Amino acid sequence: xxxxxxxxxxxxxxxxxxxxxxxxxxxxxxxxxxxxxxxxxxxxxxxxxxxxxxxxxxxxxxxxxxxxxxxxxxxxxxxxxxxxxxxxxxxxxxxxxxxxxxxxxxxxxxxxxxxxxxxxxxxxxxxxxxxxxxxxxxxxxxxxxxxxxxxxxxxxxxxxxxxxxxxxxxxxxxxxxxxxxxxxxxxxxxxxxxxxxxxxxxxxxxxxxxxxxxxxxxxxxxxxxxxxxxxxxxxxxxxxxxxxxxxxxxxxxxxxxxxxxxxxxxxxxxxxxxxxxxxxxxxxxxxxx
Amino acid sequence: xxxxxxxxxxxxxxxxxxxxxxxxxxxxxxxxxxxxxxxxxxxxxxxxxxxxxxxxxxxxxxxxxxxxxxxxxxxxxxxxxxxxxxxxxxxxxxxxxxxxxxxxxxxxxxxxxxxxxxxxxxxxxxxxxxxxxxxxxxxxxxxxxxxxxxxxxxxxxxxxxxxxxxxxxxxxxxxxxxxxxxxxxxxxxxxxxxxxxxxxxxxxxxxxxxxxxxxxxxxxxxxxxxxxxxxxxxxxxxxxxxxxxxxxxxxxxxxxxxxxxxxxxxxxxxxxxxxxxxxxxxxxxxxxxxxxxxxxxxxxxxx
Numbered sequence: 001x002x003x004x005x006x007x008x009x010x011x012x013x014x015x016x017x018x019x020x021x022x023x024x025x026x027x028x029x030x031x032x033x034x035x036x037x038x039x040x041x042x043x044x045x046x047x048x049x050x051x052x053x054x055x056x057x058x059x060x061x062x063x064x065x066x067x068x069x070x071x072x073x074x075x076x077x078x079x080x081x082x083x084x085x086x087x088x089x090x091x092x093x094x095x096x097x098x099x100x101x102x103x104x105x106x107x108x109x110x111x112x113x114x115x116x117x118x119x120x121x122x123x124x125x126x127x128x129x130x131x132x133x134x135x136x137x138x139x140x141x142x143x144x145x146x147x148x149x150x151x152x153x154x155x156x157x158x159x160x161x162x163x164x165x166x167x168x169x170x171x172x173x174x175x176x177x178x179x180x181x182x183x184x185x186x187x188x189x190x191x192x193x194x195x196x197x198x199x200x201x202x203x204x205x206x207x208x209x210x211x212x213x214x215x216x217x218x219x220x221x222x223x224x225x226x227x228x229x230x231x232x233x234x235x236x237x238x239x240x241x242x243x244x245x246x247x248x249x250x251x252x253x254x255x256x257x258x259x260x261x262x263x264x265x266x267x268x269x270x271x272x273x274x275x276x277x278x279x280x281x282x283x284x285x286x287x288x289x
Numbered sequence: 290x291x292x293x294x295x296x297x298x299x300x301x302x303x304x305x306x307x308x309x310x311x312x313x314x315x316x317x318x319x320x321x322x323x324x325x326x327x328x329x330x331x332x333x334x335x336x337x338x339x340x341x342x343x344x345x346x347x348x349x350x351x352x353x354x355x356x357x358x359x360x361x362x363x364x365x366x367x368x369x370x371x372x373x374x375x376x377x378x379x380x381x382x383x384x385x386x387x388x389x390x391x392x393x394x395x396x397x398x399x400x401x402x403x404x405x406x407x408x409x410x411x412x413x414x415x416x417x418x419x420x421x422x423x424x425x426x427x428x429x430x431x432x433x434x435x436x437x438x439x440x441x442x443x444x445x446x447x448x449x450x451x452x453x454x455x456x457x458x459x460x461x462x463x464x465x466x467x468x469x470x471x472x473x474x475x476x477x478x479x480x481x482x483x484x485x486x487x488x489x490x491x492x493x494x495x496x497x498x499x500x501x502x503x504x505x506x507x508x509x510x511x512x513x514x515x516x517x518x519x520x521x522x523x524x525x526x527x528x529x530x531x532x533x534x535x536x537x538x539x540x541x542x543x544x545x546x547x548x549x550x551x552x553x554x555x556x557x558x559x560x561x562x563x564x565x566x567x568x569x570x571x572x573x574x575x576x577x578x579x580x581x582x583x584x585x586x587x588x589x590x591x592x
Contacts, residue, residue, distance in 0.1 A: 056584035077401040079422060081375040082553050084560045084583055100583045102376030102590035103405035103418035106516055113422045114401060138584035141520055144573055146581070172427075173355065173398035181551060185543040187569050188555045196554045200375055202400020228554040 026052045026137040026147035029059070030112065031130055031154035041071065041121045042156060043167070044130060047112040048079065050105050052147065053140035057115065058085070058098035059149070064128045065093040067158060072119040076205030076247075079105060079113035087116040104140030119167065122158045129153040171203025174250035180242050182258065183228070194228045195256065197242050204247035214239045356425035357395035362436025363388045363510070364408035364416065365460035365486040370438075371592070373405035373418065377550075378592035384408065388462045388486055399427045405592070408438050410460060416441045417519050418590070437515040440467060440488075440508045444521045455523035458489040461508040461515075470517070471504045479509075492523070500525060519588070540589035542569050548589045556583055 027050045034043040046061060048054075057080065063070075073087050073095060080099035087097035095118060105113060135149035178199035184191050199206060211225035215238045225242060240256040363384075364370050370390045372380040374397075382392040392406075402425070405418040417439050425431045440461035457480075461467060467480040467488050480490035492504055501524050505517040540548045542555045559570040559578040572582040 055587040056580050058580050079401070079403050081403065082557075082583065082587065084557055084580065098580050098583075100580070100587040101403060101420075102587045102592065103373060103403070103407075103420040104587065105403070105422075106420055113403075136580065138581060140584075140588055142585060142588055144581035144584040170399075176398070183543065183551050183554070185551075185555060187542050188558055194554070196551050198550055202398045202402070228558055 025150040026050065026139055027054050027057070028150040029057075029115070029132050029135060030151070031061075031132070032112075033154060033156070034117065041119060042068070042158070043117060043119045044154065045117045046115045046132075048105065048115050049112055050107045053104045053106045054101070054137045054147075055104040055140040056098075056100040056138040056144075057136070057149075059096075059135035060090075060133045061087075061095040061097075061118065061130060062133055063093055063095075063120070063130050067123055067126050067128045068120040069123055070095065070118060071121050073116060074119070074205050075116040076200070076202055077114050078116055080115060081200065087118075106140075122160070125158050125160050127155070127157055129155050169204050169248060171201070171246060171248045171250065173201070173203055175199045175201040175206050175244035175246050175252040177252060178242075178244065178254050180240065180254050180256035182256070188228060189230050193231050195231055195240065195242070197227045197229075197254065199244050199252065199254075201244070201246040201250070203250075206244050207247050208245050210243045210245065212241050212243075214241075355395065356397040356399060356427050357393065357430040358397065358404070358423060358425050359391065359393040359430055359432045360404075360406065360436060361389070361391050361432070361434040362406070362438060363462040364390055364406075364438045365410075365441060365462060368408035368410060368416075368441075368460070370406060370408050373407070373590075373592040375403050376405070376590060376592055395430075397425050400424065406436065406438060407591075408441065410441060414441055414443055414459075415591070417516075419516060435513060437462065437508060437510060437513050439515045439518045440465075440506055442506050442518050442521065444523065455492045455502075455504060455521065456489070457492065457504075457506065457521070458487070459506075460486050461488065462486060462510055465508040465510045468507050468509055468514075469504055470506075472502055482508075539569075539572055540586050548586060548591045552586055553583070556586055 027048055030047050030049060032045045032047055034045050048057065070089050073089070075083070075087055075097075078099075080097075080101055082102060083097075083099040085096055085098040087095055090096040097116060131153040132149075132151040135151060137147050137149045139145045139147050176199050178197055180195055180197045183194045183196050185194075188194055195211075197209070209225045209227070210222040211229065212222045213220045213231075219241075222243065231240070238258065241253050242256065243251050243253045245251050360372065365388045366384060366386050368384040368388065368390070370382050370384055370392055371378050372382075372392050372394060374394065380392055380394050382390050384390040390408075401422060403420060403422055405420045407415050407418045409415045419436065419438050421433075423431060423433065440459050442457055442459040445456040445458060457469075461482055463482065463484050463486045465482045465486075467482060467490065469478050469480060469490065469492055471492060478492070480488055482488045501522055503520050503522050505520060507517045508515040540552060542552045545551065555570050556572075556578055559568070560583075561577065561579065564571055564576075564578055566576070570578050570582065572585045575581070
């Protein structure tokens with residue numbers, strides 16, 4: 001890295017900040033270098049500081065792929081829980097994201113809430129900057145009003161190539177409990193039977209969902225699943241299990257039994273109990289007799 | 290829940306405001322009309338958490354590393370207060386006759402959560418969510434107190450043709466004041482609340498300027514103020530045209546009475562895909578399902 005190049009980069013950033021419009025904005029997206037990322041690589045947190053109540057954000061995080069390589073994108077502790085586009089590398093050098101915050105995020109109670117974090121390894125030494133682009137925020141209101149998002153690039157002075165070491169991950173808990181819902185709506189997949197599910201894992205993040213089906217008492221193999229998930233039809237003797245798996249392997253399995261099957265089991269159990277009582281009474285009567 | 294015998298108290302969720310005796314900074318006439326709502330049977334506040342059943346856990350899990358949160362605040366008398374965790378309705382509690390509530394949730398993993406509180410009246414109307422971010426500490430109970438929920442506000446005939454103003458009614462903490470702000474502070478005024486927490490007020494811009502106006506209300510108790518309510522639009526002199534995406538019924542796409550994950554699933558299925566004209570997933574009727582529609586859904590979210 002040459003010092004003149006770094007100074008020129010700083011001057012450019014300063015000029016950009018000075019020339020930016022002075023009007024109000026709905027929120028500020030801040031890029032923060034995480035100091036706790038340990039040796040090797042760079043971890044950057046994207047945090048939102050709302051100036052007005054906001055409830056939806058989208059945008060891109062751009063980086064120089066010649067100097068940085070994405071190792072991991074994590075939204076486990078994100079303030080956004082409804083992702084229409086979970087943060088992921090769209091193309092080399094661009095991470096895109098879009099999602100909403102149910103109930104909105106108000107300025108007084110949200111100080112630097114995390115949107116997502118990215119762990120980079122460094123390919124080579126040099127000065128570079130990360131910057132956000134195409135940012136959109138929607139005010140928390142009934143009319144989806146767009147507003148301005150302020151941001152500033154993050155300057156990085158990469159001293160040497162380093163592969164990002166696996167970070168220390170303290171995750172004591174499985175993904176949070178969740179329920180699976182059966183939906184039939186003309187607005188979704190032509191009124192097909194659809195299973196809907198979602199959960200979160202604050203420790204390491206949910207990395208996958210898997211599903212298996214039981215028919216006539218026999219479970220199928222686990223296969224990848226994504227909500228909303230179309231199913232072929234609710235059979236009388238079928239049941240489903242949805243497994244959420246986090247990054248360290250903890251699992252939570254939610255079961256879904258179709259209402260008809262549940263009713264059948266209830267009736268069956270009730271009938272069985274009655275038959276059992278009748279048989280016991282008959283045996284007693286026979287003994288007395 | 291207090292696992293290791295440690296308790297952490299946070300009293301940071303407060304909004305301090307300075308309240309003048311009668312803050313009429315513009316030409317706004319707020320008249321308070323006696324309002325006698327139908328009383329509802331009161332119930333003893335019983336904080337309850339609704340655990341989910343039917344699931345199982347596998348893997349190497351240490352359950353001693355969990356956190357809890359306890360919230361104390363004021364809504365309105367006999368409200369049912371719902372706690373939303375990252376948009377999911379996870380616990381509820383009944384407020385007492387003074388509107389005070391206590392709601393607790395345990396079994397939290399460490400991490401950052403977006404909590405939301407909303408108070409529901411017996412007729413199904415609800416306050417706007419009171420949202421905040423909290424990071425419960427493992428092995429401890431985090432207490433958050435002095436929460437004042439926004440007032441429940443219902444606009445009566447605010448969009449009627451030829452209307453001269455907006456009639457508001459609703460509920461808030463007994464003894465509170467209702468601050469009404471019209472058109473981002475062009476007019477301000479305060480309405481007073483009855484002992485049972487009800488209020489009713491008519492907001493009339495004195496200059497009778499025709500056209501659309503926007504108002505917000507918030508509750509003030511002593512030096513504590515609630516967040517503002519959502520925008521309420523009303524018209525003076527002319528009727529409002531019908532607009533897409535401005536009602537909770539619009540966001541409830543599958544008509545189950547809730548705006549929740551199912552509605553979001555429908556939106557996410559159609560997200561940035563070609564959609565038929567008039568499809569309900571296109572909440573703002575602009576011909577496509579975009580983040581704008583998701584924003585409307587998030588605004589009317591009930592969990």
